[in-house]
Amino acid sequence: MKKNKNINYRLIVFKDINNKKYFISKSTLKTKFKIKIKNKIYPLYKMEISKYSHPFYIGNLKEKKITGRIEKFNKKYKKYL
16 A cells, blocks of 8 residues: 655644634644644644534433323323233
């Protein structure tokens, strides 16, 4: 397998703009912005949704109330069981 020497694989900061949290990962993504973290300058990619703000990851999903549905079913079909 040939490696493409034109690919710039480097460390990039992915920052969630909703809550200012970030993580550093390797990527070939091209960015216009830069950020200084611990006296090092990294390319910066701004994200609107990440694992820090998406409801699926942080557990803020609204759950449906199903508590009474099972009791209602059992009451209705009790005579057939």
